[in-house]
Amino acid sequence: MTKMLFLLSALLPFVSAHMNLISPMPLGYKGIPGIAENLKDYNYVSPLSMTGADFPCKGHLDLLSDKVAGGPQATWAAGSTQSWTLEGSATHSGGSCQVAISEDLGKTFKVIKSYIGGCPLVTGTTTNSFVVPKATKTGKQIFAWTWFNAVGNREMYMNCAAVTITGGGAGLAALPEIFKANIGNSCIVPASVNVDFPNPGTDVARSSANAGTRPDASWGTCSKPTAALTASFVAAAPEVAAAPEVAAAPEVAAAPEVAADTTAGSSPEYIHEDAPYALRKRSRSARYAV
Numbered sequence: 001m002t003k004m005l006f007l008l009s010a011l012l013p014f015v016s017a018h019m020n021l022i023s024p025m026p027l028g029y030k031g032i033p034g035i036a037e038n039l040k041d042y043n044y045v046s047p048l049s050m051t052g053a054d055f056p057c058k059g060h061l062d063l064l065s066d067k068v069a070g071g072p073q074a075t076w077a078a079g080s081t082q083s084w085t086l087e088g089s090a091t092h093s094g095g096s097c098q099v100a101i102s103e104d105l106g107k108t109f110k111v112i113k114s115y116i117g118g119c120p121l122v123t124g125t126t127t128n129s130f131v132v133p134k135a136t137k138t139g140k141q142i143f144a145w146t147w148f149n150a151v152g153n154r155e156m157y158m159n160c161a162a163v164t165i166t167g168g169g170a171g172l173a174a175l176p177e178i179f180k181a182n183i184g185n186s187c188i189v190p191a192s193v194n195v196d197f198p199n200p201g202t203d204v205a206r207s208s209a210n211a212g213t214r215p216d217a218s219w220g221t222c223s224k225p226t227a228a229l230t231a232s233f234v235a236a237a238p239e240v241a242a243a244p245e246v247a248a249a250p251e252v253a254a255a256p257e258v259a260a261d262t263t264a265g266s267s268p269e270y271i272h273e274d275a276p277y278a279l280r281k282r283s284r285s286a287r288y289a290v
Contacts, residue, residue, distance in 0.1 A: 018045035019088030019120055021145050021159035023127075024073035027060040029161075032069060039069040045088055047155035052183035057144065057160035061106045064142075064162060072140055073161050078168040079134040084145060085127045086120055093151040094118045096195040096212060099130055100178045102142040103171055106160070109144050110175035112136075114200035118207030119147065131203060133175070138168035146178055148195045156182045176201055179223055187215070187222035198225045 021044070025032050028041040041060065048055050063070035076082050084099060097119035100109040113130040120126045140162060147157040176199035181187040189195055196212025206212070215222040 018047070018090050019086045019147065019157070020044040021084060021161065022087045022125070023083070023085035024143060024161040024163055026073075026159040026161045027057060027063045028069050032071075032073070035069050036066075039063060039066060044159060047153075047157045048183050050155075050182065050184060052185060055156075055180070055183050056102075056106050056109065056158060057142070058158065060160065061142075064105065064140075070162055072164040074143075075164040075166060076132045077166050078132055078136045078138070081129055081131050083127050083129045084143070085125055086145075087125045088120075089123050090152075091120050091123060091149075093149075093192075094121045094194065094207070095148050095150040096197065097128075097145065097147045098178050098197065098200075099128075100144045100146070101133075101136055101165075101172060102144065102160075103137045106142055109142075109178045110172040111178055111197075111199065111201035112172075112175065113203040113205065114197050115205045116196055116200065116207065116212040117194035128205075132165065133169075133172060135169035135172055135174075136165050137171045138165055141165050144178070148179075148181060148189050150192055150194055152191075154182045154188050154191070156180065177223070181215075181219070181222060186220045188220050189215075190219065198223050 020026070022029075022031070026041075026044060028035070028039050029044060030040040030042055041058070044058070046058075048058065053059070060070075074082070094117065096117060097115040098111050099113050100111050102109045112133055115128065119128075141164075142160050143163045144158060144160045149155060149157070179195065179197045179199070181189045181195075190213075194207070194212045196214045198215060
């Protein structure tokens with residue numbers, strides 16, 4: 001017995017390391033009032049599997065059917081300012097985080113805010129704010145926090161919590177998907193890097209002291225900017241590229257009307273890259289009533 005206690009105490013520092021979401025409390029979190037013992041996750045600080053086997057939400061989406069372990073832990077009005085809180089003792093020199101909402105039981109996660117660099121840098125507890133998009137659908141939805149640590153093993157952290165949205169809209173289909181890496185999907189974030197997400201969404205917080213790095217070919221096959229985002233990046237360019245209007249000079253060369261020469265132009269095309277992924281469920285010995 002003494003030997004077992006010694007081994008447990010030796011492992012405790014590793015179990016208590018890293019960071020995890022505590023508000024809103026995630027699915028199966030040990031601190032949820034009234035949660036059944038067999039549904040508690042005592043190792044929420046651990047990252048996702050490097051194989052992606054427990055993506056998304058550490059494999060806890062099946063708990064959504066349990067009224068306690070998967071019940072809403074917060075009620076947010078669409079359009080309101082809310083917050084999320086982490087706790088832990090190992091920030092791994094920060095990194096970059098995203099928070100997202102899934103309106104389809106975890107099939108997709110739409111980015112509602114990106115934190116590039118310095119996320120998180122405070123041990124103990126740290127709280128960050130965000131705005132719940134007015135378009136978020138009313139009802140029980142899934143809030144997710146993801147983190148790509150700057151220093152240490154190449155990992156992806158993801159904690160998910162059930163929340164209730166009130167006064168919502170038509171949905172978040174227009175928002176980008178969360179960034180995914182280090183989970184067996186051919187995209188690996190290099191060490192000592194703060195990810196500058198290719199599709200950060202419309203609400204972005206940047207750390208002035210921790211500049212981000214955009215993924216490139218050396219990272220593997222990672223997300224690319226979507227059509228809408230790419231278009232926004234070059235939106236001003238066409239105005240500068242109003243030079244094409246200079247190409248209207250051919251009109252001056254309207255003399256060649258006799259020759260009736262014309263030249264065909266081409267317009268850039270933007271490639272959409274979707275990364276669909278299946279809803280994964282973990283088998284359990286018990287069955288739960290909705």
